[in-house]
Amino acid sequence: MALVAGIDSSTQSCKIVVCDSTTGKVLREGRAPHPDGTETDPAHWWSALTTASSGLLDDVSAVSVAGQQHGMVVVDEDGEVVRPALLWNDSRSAGAAHDLVTELGGPKAWTDAVGNVPVASFTVSKLRWFAEYEPELAARAHGVMLPHDWLTWRLNGSRTEPTTDRGDASGTGYWSPADNTYRPDLLVRAFGRELDVPRVAAPAETVGHTPEGAVIAPGTGDNMGAALGLGLRPGDVVVSLGTSGTVFAAHDRAVHDPSGAVCGFADATGGHLPLVCTLNAARVLGSAAAMLGTDLAGLDHLALGARPGAEGVVLLPYLDGERTPELPDAAGSLHGLRRDNMAPANIARAAVEGMLCGLADGLSALADQGVPTERVLLVGGGARSAAVRAIAPLVLAAPVVVPPAAEYVALGAARQAAWALAGTTEPPTWTLGAPEEESAHTPEVGARVRERYAEYRRATHGV
Numbered sequence: 001m002a003l004v005a006g007i008d009s010s011t012q013s014c015k016i017v018v019c020d021s022t023t024g025k026v027l028r029e030g031r032a033p034h035p036d037g038t039e040t041d042p043a044h045w046w047s048a049l050t051t052a053s054s055g056l057l058d059d060v061s062a063v064s065v066a067g068q069q070h071g072m073v074v075v076d077e078d079g080e081v082v083r084p085a086l087l088w089n090d091s092r093s094a095g096a097a098h099d100l101v102t103e104l105g106g107p108k109a110w111t112d113a114v115g116n117v118p119v120a121s122f123t124v125s126k127l128r129w130f131a132e133y134e135p136e137l138a139a140r141a142h143g144v145m146l147p148h149d150w151l152t153w154r155l156n157g158s159r160t161e162p163t164t165d166r167g168d169a170s171g172t173g174y175w176s177p178a179d180n181t182y183r184p185d186l187l188v189r190a191f192g193r194e195l196d197v198p199r200v201a202a203p204a205e206t207v208g209h210t211p212e213g214a215v216i217a218p219g220t221g222d223n224m225g226a227a228l229g230l231g232l233r234p235g236d237v238v239v240s241l242g243t244s245g246t247v248f249a250a251h252d253r254a255v256h257d258p259s260g261a262v263c264g265f266a267d268a269t270g271g272h273l274p275l276v277c278t279l280n281a282a283r284v285l286g287s288a289a290a291m292l293g294t295d296l297a298g299l300d301h302l303a304l305g306a307r308p309g310a311e312g313v314v315l316l317p318y319l320d321g322e323r324t325p326e327l328p329d330a331a332g333s334l335h336g337l338r339r340d341n342m343a344p345a346n347i348a349r350a351a352v353e354g355m356l357c358g359l360a361d362g363l364s365a366l367a368d369q370g371v372p373t374e375r376v377l378l379v380g381g382g383a384r385s386a387a388v389r390a391i392a393p394l395v396l397a398a399p400v401v402v403p404p405a406a407e408y409v410a411l412g413a414a415r416q417a418a419w420a421l422a423g424t425t426e427p428p429t430w431t432l433g434a435p436e437e438e439s440a441h442t443p444e445v446g447a448r449v450r451e452r453y454a455e456y457r458r459a460t461h462g463v
């Protein structure tokens with residue numbers, strides 16, 4: 001039996017699974033935390049990867065890394081990192097994004113070019129910010145990579161040329177998923193001069209070998225990894241509640257949404273992965289629990305004790321600003337408080353409902369782009385919450401399936417590693433176990449919750 005490893009280097013932690021390459025059965029797992037913050041020395045990711053994989057990788061035949069998208073890792077001529085990586089959730093580049101959109105002629109010019117309208121998260125916006133605000137450091141820059149590109153290169157012993165894949169490249173803002181090509185003109189527009197970029201590898205290419213001789217697969221972005229791990233069927237839409245909230249589906253065409261709500265990403269198999277991303281997901285639950293003086297289980301208990309609609313209490317959960325809708329400087333706000341409803345249970349319920357309303361808007365934005373939802377697959381750390389599982393079918397107005405608990409990003413990376421090892425045209429067929437939960441939905445109650453949320457959002461933020 002050959003073993004393969006998948007690595008998920010996401011915002012809050014590094015998770016590793018080692019699987020049977022034929023069945024996908026998970027045999028070993030490891031994890032290690034990442035530091036908090038919106039910029040990180042990539043050395044921390046490497047150190048977490050080393051800790052999480054300690055003793056796990058000795059006998060694996062192939063390995064792959066799926067990483068948080070968009071992060072800007074800039075290296076000098078010797079391959080040394082020039083400054084801490086700016087992460088996808090760092091909003092300092094919001095102004096740079098706006099400037100880039102205006103300079104190219106508006107949102108449609110960008111969706112025509114690369115399927116995306118730059119926001120602060122995108123690498124292209126971060127490069128503009130870097131050139132503008134740190135010109136001396138920027139002068140040392142020789143190449144730019146994404147987090148998974150850099151880790152893949154390190155796994156390779158930094159011996160070969162850096163590589164990336166279609167999925168992660170599609171989140172840079174200077175690579176076109178429709179044309180499968182870089183747009184160096186856009187990189188130069190942002191940064192002022194050329195930079196080396198990683199070669200875009202084919203989906204199941206062997207891009208190198210570890211010093212121990214294991215095949216290294218191209219890797220991908222974390223959301224593309226989850227899509228591969230879940231083995232999506234038509235009509236499936238994933239709602240992932242990690243640090244980010246993401247809503248995405250496998251699709252056969254490139255999506256171009258000039259409203260900017262839907263990112264026209266590529267996937268890790270040669271197809272497409274239209275995706276909506278919010279900045280405020282699972283961490284809203286942790287913050288609400290802390291505010292109420294309880295833990296995550298306590299928050300669940302409180303929220304499940306309140307009625308749908310939280311008796312009129314609404315939380316706009318923009319605790320870290322927001323990406324979709326684009327409100328980088330927004331703060332969260334509580335609405336509808338009265339003497340008779342100002343109870344911890346209602347506030348807990350409003351936190352869960354508010355977080356889910358942002359993702360329900362994501363489902364609508366996907367539908368507007370011709371990507372309808374037949375069922376939602378609920379994954380990520382936040383999907384472990386009993387309250388989220390109970391309330392999601394109502395707010396998302398769709399049947400919700402909670403797949404068996406697993407690290408789907410890491411599993412998808414492992415599946416890609418097995419694919420590269422096998423050298424087949426299609427990825428291996430791995431079957432998931434039975435879902436932990438399947439719930440029907442009650443659209444009429446959820447509609448009222450979403451309406452009140454939208455009313456307060458419009459009144460407070462004008463969008």
Ligand SMILES: Nc1ncnc2c1ncn2[C@@H]1O[C@H](COP(=O)(O)OP(=O)(O)O)[C@@H](O)[C@H]1O
Pocket residue numbers: 010011012013241242243244282283285286296380381382383384385386
């Ligand atoms: N039972 C739970 N209820 C609510 N949130 C949870 C629960 N378990 C984990 N989380 C949250 O999930 C988040 C981590 O999810 P994960 O998908 O691993 O994130 P990321 O991939 O962005 O690092 C953390 O914010 C954590 O607090």
Ligand SMILES: O=C(CO)[C@@H](O)[C@H](O)COP(=O)(O)O
Pocket residue numbers: 010011012067068069070088121171221222223242243244245246263275277
């Ligand atoms: O920016 C995006 C998607 O466009 C985020 O989804 C990042 O890829 C980070 O993912 P998590 O750490 O939340 O999984």
